[in-house]
Amino acid sequence: MKTLKELNEIRAKTLDSVNLRKQRIGTRVVVGMATCGIAAGARPVLMAFVDEVARRALRDVMVTQTGCIGVCRLEPLVEVYRPGEDKVTYVNVKPEQVARIVSEHIVNGNPVDEWTIGAADKE
């Protein structure tokens, strides 16, 4: 059985990288988690982002939840904010799409255009 004391060991291990990270502005991933988002399946999407970011040890990426983003019919909605770039909004996101968004967009800086709100509006 795990105990909270183990967190103290992680703390000692990560101390150096914490200091390095302080100056860096990171990417923010925001998932809409109002009633509309949750009912449409936003929680598994948010969990997939949390898992993928942890798995890849992306220390400067922050995954957060927010309320209703405003286009409930396109939920689950995910907004990606990269420093110095325009916000990109992904629509109808499914957990299986998360790995590609993380690798192509968050890590390599190329938004997955066909899944964005711009592509959805053209349909």
Next chain:
Amino acid sequence: MREISLHVLDLANNALEAGATHLNVTVDVQHGSDTVSVSITDNGCGMDDESALRAQDPFVTSRTTRKVGLGIPLFKAGCLGCGGTFRLESEPGWGTSVMGSWKLSHIDRPPLGDMAATALLLILDPRIDLEFRASIDEKMFALRTADLREELGETPLHDPEVVGWIASYIRESLEALFGGEAL
């Protein structure tokens, strides 16, 4: 909502919208009284009596002031439809408490669902400190954001390694608590 844990996450998001910084979540299963109950208590802006009543009515809630929405009416109808209870207490300036229960053996009762995911996501939310308690009969598991922060010091909660650890800590603890029983 297909799971009780999704209702909890939804009601917690109402608390966040209300500017809460502290959130108390309890989940309790009692075989003796044949009940599942949850409570979500926040220190957000609270509601006056009129708003508290309006929050329970799916047809009156105004979309533009969207502080609540359909979440509370869905939750209330689900509880009352499964032989349970619902209570909402709120005080402007102090916060809101939403409590609901279901008859454990009711055929329409939603499953608890992935409570570990709900707890993890609320722990990781930088806007709030969570106090989470899950219990079944005489057994209990409790977790507080404040305790995690104390162990972590300057290491942030959203550090990838920390997230991975907390995720499996919550999952293992809840599995041990509920002992593999399908709830």
